Amino acid sequence: MPITRDPHVADNRAAIGSETTSRGRVAILTADQVEDVEFFYPYYRFVEEGYEVDVLTPSGEKITGYKGLALSTGxxxxxxxxxxxxxxxxxxxxxxxxxxxxxxxxxAFVNEFADTGRLIGAVCHGPQVLVTAGLVSGRCMTSWREVADEVRAAGGVYQDEPVVEDGQFITSRKPGDMPLEMRRIFERLNLESAGDRS
Known part of the structure; x- marks a missing residue:
């Protein structure tokens, strides 16, 4: 019997999605040297909740976290x-x-996505991307403490809290905050999905 070329065998960290109908589609925007936990934890949680996940990067090639965990599928x-x-x-x-x-x-993608009004989550140094995209001014946000001054300089209101929610933005400081952040993200996605059905 021939061996099938399942990408989950060659790329053993690639998530196997649900066999049920997709609940939607999520983009994770990152690059090499991502914080491994901050990438893989939400990646698996989104898939577990029934979402299709596209990993978007500048190169479109395999990413490797700075602790060495890698992903090439998707x-x-x-x-x-x-x-x-x-x-x-x-x-x-x-x-x-x-x-x-x-x-x-x-x-450009971040700005186009922000224009949709849909949910944007970021953790740790992730809000730096929002700063560069010009989306922080007047917003309450959190981040890793070394990014706090950058958030303030961009006109944001920095709050040293595990999760800060302001409009379409949900931010957190570090890996340990992410269970709270992801819970809130799914609460919001469920509310928005329910709104679409009504």
Whole structure:
């Protein structure tokens, strides 16, 4: 019997999605040197909740976290993505935001997505991408403490809290905050989905 070429065998961190109907589609915007937990935890949680996940990067190639965890399945160049296709955008931290914020296509995508009014989550250094996209002014946000001054300088109101929600933005500081952040993200997605059905 021939061996099937299942991408989940070659790429053993690629999530196997639900066999039920998709609840929607989520984009995770990142790059190499992402904080491994801040990427994989929401990636698996979105899939577990029934969402299809596209990993968008400037290069469209395999990403490797700075602790060495890698993923190549489902990674797409951000320049090929359409913001209208997604129900939510999530931006993890680590060193990846430094690369993402230098990519004009990535910043254009973030702005196009923000214009939809749909949910944007970010953690740790992820809000740096929102700063570069010009989306922080007048907003309450949190981030890793080293990003706090940058949030303030961009006109944001920095709050040192596990989760800060302001309009379409939900931000958190670090990996340990993410269970609270993800719970709130799913609460919001469920509310928005219920609104679509009414």
């Amino acid at each position: 990674v797409t160049p951000v320049k090929d993505a359409d913001a209208q296709d997604y129900d939510a955008l999530f931006i993890p931290g680590g060193l990846a935001p430094a690369e993402v914020r230098q990519d004009a296509d990535a910043i």
